[in-house]
Amino acid sequence: MGVLKVGLAGIGAQMQQNLLPALLQTPGIEIVGACDSEAARAGAIHRSVPGIRTTDSVAAMVDTMSLDAIVMACPPHLHWELAISAMQRGISVFVERPPCSTLDELRLLVDMARQCGVRTGVGMNLRFSRPIRQLRELTASETFGxxxxxxxxxxxxxxxxxxxxxxxxxxxxxxxxxxxxxxxxxxxxxxxxxxxxxxxxxxxxxxxxxxxxxxxxxxxxxxxxxxxxxxxxxxxxxxxxNSATAELDDRGDITLRGAEPGSYAEIDAQTPFDFGPDRGGYDSELHRFFEACRTRTRFEADFYSLLPTYRIVEAICDADRATEREHDSAAATREGWHISPPAGTGLGRFPH
CATH class of the missing domain: 3.30.360.10 (Dihydrodipicolinate Reductase; domain 2)
Structure with missing residues (x-):
């Protein structure tokens, strides 16, 4: 596969400050279109990519431009529907987090990607930031266990x-x-x-x-x-x-302690742009996503990879709802009423 034709959806701060600079450094792609519900914001893309087509509709972009992939940074509640629409047209999708609101919606995204044979990616840039990559390498060693x-x-x-x-x-x-x-x-x-x-x-x-x-x-x-x-x-x-520990803080500093007393090391050669809640990892994740598109292989942070993460989210939400119902039931009982919780309510367990 030659140069990949890429469209951009949602030209807000996340796209302009983080994704677009990384895209402009990604080899083997050509940005051919952009869309945003606000025409002026869509037009702002011309400062970085002169002459490309812009529109205020994702549907218009995917229907009228020949795209291999689309990168979305829209309001999160729109991601699910827009991703489905693009995948149905055979377009690979990279969606900023969160890609959807529930585990059921994520399962539908996974199924649609499989049916359409497209690559998918979610913006989990922290996973690809330099400190996290270093931490993964260190903890994969035999010394760490x-x-x-x-x-x-x-x-x-x-x-x-x-x-x-x-x-x-x-x-x-x-x-x-x-x-x-x-x-x-x-x-x-x-x-x-x-x-x-x-x-x-x-x-x-x-x-x-x-x-x-x-x-x-x-x-x-x-x-x-x-x-x-x-x-x-x-x-x-x-x-x-093996009794070793590795710690990472919000400055991107890594501290290692070995099993032997006094065994201690610090790795703190990060820059302010290597780490943080909204920084670092964009270049690496987008490069790997488009390489997966080109070679038709799985991208590490695709929709499927987030299933266990969303299972944790749903388990926490389910347990909280169960606790609230128990409190409501106890309060009603004290007042002479009784409310039965629904069958199957639990504390976050789920079948394998």
């Missing part, structure tokens, strides 16, 4: 209300800001997801989530997520079967 424990903290101030397309603020937190951190738990868990146990606490509009995820590899991931801090805070600690 198998990862037995993953301890991950992720705090941010937003969102505090349900975003468009989401039924609760909790789902918006999990999909809107913490999705990449949940994905890292799956990435380092290196095995089939077996069970999720979780508890949600609310403090006015803010909330915290404590979750424990068990994997068939024997690894356990403990997640502490929330919106109670006024700033972004991220930390991950991995413990290996």
């Amino acid at each position: 198998n990862t037995s424990s993953i301890q991950l903290t992720h705090y941010a101030h937003q969102p505090r209300t349900a975003l468009p397309g989401h039924d609760t603020a909790l789902r918006s937190v999990l999909l809107g800001h913490a999705l990449q951190s949940i994905d890292l738990a799956v990435t380092f868990g290196r095995g089939e997801l077996i069970d999720v146990q979780s508890h949600v606490r609310r403090y006015g509009e803010a909330l915290t989530v404590e979750a424990e995820c068990r994997f068939a590899s024997g690894a356990t991931a403990t997640l502490l997520l929330g919106t109670t801090l006024p700033h972004f805070e991220f930390h991950i600690k991995l413990i290996g079967s």
Whole structure:
């Protein structure tokens, strides 16, 4: 396959500041069209890619331009429908996170991609950032051993209300800001997801989530997520079967400790653009996505790869709904009423 013809959908801040600069450095592609619901914003693409066609409709772009792939950074609640439409036309899709709102919607995306024979990708740039790549290499070594424990903290101030397309603020937190951190738990868990146990606490509009995820590899991931801090805070600690540990903070600094007393090393040669909630990894992920399109192989962060991540999201949401029903039932009983919970309500377990 020669040069890939690429269309862009959604010319907002994410596209202009992060995706477009990476696309302009990606070999073997040609950006041939762009669309945005606001014509002026669509036209802004001409500052970087002069002369390409622009439109205010994704449907018009995919119907009138001969595209091999489309890169979407639209309002998230639109991604699912737009991705389905593009795949039905045989166009490979790269969608900024989140690609959809529920596990059922993700399964439909996976099925559609399989039926249409197209490549898919989701913008999980943190997975491809230099510090995470280094951490994956370090923890894959024989010295570190198998990862037995993953301890991950992720705090941010937003969102505090349900975003468009989401039924609760909790789902918006999990999909809107913490999705990449949940994905890292799956990435380092290196095995089939077996069970999720979780508890949600609310403090006015803010909330915290404590979750424990068990994997068939024997690894356990403990997640502490929330919106109670006024700033972004991220930390991950991995413990290996050989008693070594590796830690990564929100500056991108890695600290290693070996099994021997006094064994200690720091890797902190990151730059401010290597890491962070919205930085790093864009060049690598897009290069690999288009290489998968060209060779017709799987891209690491495709729709299918996110199934366990979305299973964790659904398990947390299901457990929270069950807890709320139990509280409502207890309150009604105290008032002389009784409400029976629906059959099958559980604490986040799901069949393999």
